[in-house]
Amino acid sequence: MDFLALLSIENQNKGISTGTKWINTSGKNMESYSPVDGKLIASVETADKAAFDQTIEVSKKAFLEWRNWPAPKRGEIVRQIGQALREFKEPLGKLVSFEMGKSLQEGYGEVQEMIDICDFAVGLSRQLYGLTMHSERPSHRMYEQWHPLGVVGIISAFNFPVAVWSWNAALAWVCGNTTVWKPSEKTPLCGIAIQHIVAKVFKMNGVPEGVNCLIQGGREIGEWMSHDPSIPLVSATGSTRMGKAVSAAVGARLGKSILELGGNNAIIISEHADLDMSLIGAVFGAVGTAGQRCTTTRRLIIHEKVYDSFKEKLVKAYGQLRIGNPLDANNHVGPLIDKDAVKMYLDSIEKGKAEGCKFIVGGAVIEGPNYESGCYVKPCIAEAENHYQIVQHETFAPILYLIKYQTLDQAIAIQNGVPQGLSSAIMTLNMREAEKFLSQAGSDCGIANVNIGTSGAEIGGAFGGEKETGGGRESGSDAWKAYMRRQTNTINWSDKLPLAQGIKFDL
DSSP: OGGGGGGOTTTTTOOEESSSOBOOOOOOEEEEEOTTTOOEEEEEEOOOHHHHHHHHHHHHHHHHHHTTSOHHHHHHHHHHHHHHHHHTHHHHHHHHHHHHOOOHHHHHHHHHHHHHHHHHHHHHTTOOOOOEEOOSSTTEEEEEEEEEOSEEEEEOOTTSTTHHHHHHHHHHHHTTOEEEEEOOTTSHHHHHHHHHHHHHHHHHTTOOTTSEEEEOOSHHHHHHHHHOTTOOEEEEESOHHHHHHHHHHHHHTTOEEEEEOOOOEEEEEOTTSOHHHHHHHHHHHHHGGGGOSTTOEEEEEEETTTHHHHHHHHHHHHTTOOBSOTTSTTOSBOOOSSHHHHHHHHHHHHHHHHHTOEEEEOOOBOOSTTOTTSOOBOOEEEEOOTTSHHHHSOOSSSEEEEEEESSHHHHHHHHHOSSEESEEEEEOSOHHHHHHHHSTTSOOSSEEEESSOSSOOOTTSEEOOEETTOSOOEESTTGGGGGEEEEEEEEEOSSSOOOGGGOOOOO
């Protein structure tokens, strides 16, 4: 397949790189199977502790030089990476789709997110601004500035195997940091492809070896990162369970962490909603990436007056979904990532039935020709109550729960009544409802939308959530500040030394 050429025949099984160099390791091999056809794509070397330590040392050394490059010059390097991603958008998008299983359009969209964040970071490289404050002391100037942290560890998840890394890396680089990336063990080849693309740009520009490092492996890599005091910031995307472990380890050494964890996202369908428009947002939000987005719509909170009519529209729409090979642009839904995910999907359906969920669109594993991987499942819909344990839990699969409400206050309480707090939305043409949903008495999520779904955030806004979602922010707005340290400076340009608060100390 043409897109596998991105892996480079020479180094496609190498998993540890400091940029242009690939490090030998005694770590075990890790195999990547495509959920599209269930076949082995390639085997990748994983890091042992010695290779990990060597990589970190190279990255630390690179930081000492990279931090002194002018920020706009670092931005120029990122601009060139964005251009390279434009050139490789088609094959890289296909690789994402093939290794992860998301639809081809979503694979292309993920690469576009990378391009967009590079564009954003280029402009940011000339805007790493601080404030100037007035001093209470005469002939004094007081201001703040921002400095890079050092080595930034990035732990990414399988569902967005390249985009979330880029959110972190592009910002970290223009801020003057170096990065060490641990891709998901379920999508290691996407990491290798990106390493080749970035390394070529870095080599052309004389970027120090170690600014962009790749380390493949399982849970132990994340643990080494989290406990390593030479990595001042760890950005981790994944489950709430994983995030709590990272937070505890990094916090114990007083390091910093950015956590992007689980979501249990809901759309409120008001009686004042445009139901046709709402249907598009609800269906894409629920079945996009086969329900494996952190922003996937998992609950629809529907006003009792439009409940039956909207349910009917949903059932009809689900009957029109095309499920199959994600590289076929005609298909809406691809496979789950692996058979463990399929088991979790089936277990959740059974738990839902035991609790009282009424499935109006049943779920099942799809069998037959072209579904040999065993990872293709039917998106399903269940009528439920918000307090059901299974509804409170995030299942990374296309299971959608319908919940009826009477008043907006009740709907907001249902929306907020889960442990997670990532994305939320309301569909309404009523201005008062929209404003209340966005007010302090409304959604408690990090993302709150009106008349769009929960999925598909743009890079211009800070991305992240509250509660068990972790509280982290990545991508746009002023998320760059998380990758830097603030320093307050005071300069005395007089011939006297007055003290603050009027303190007298005469000798």
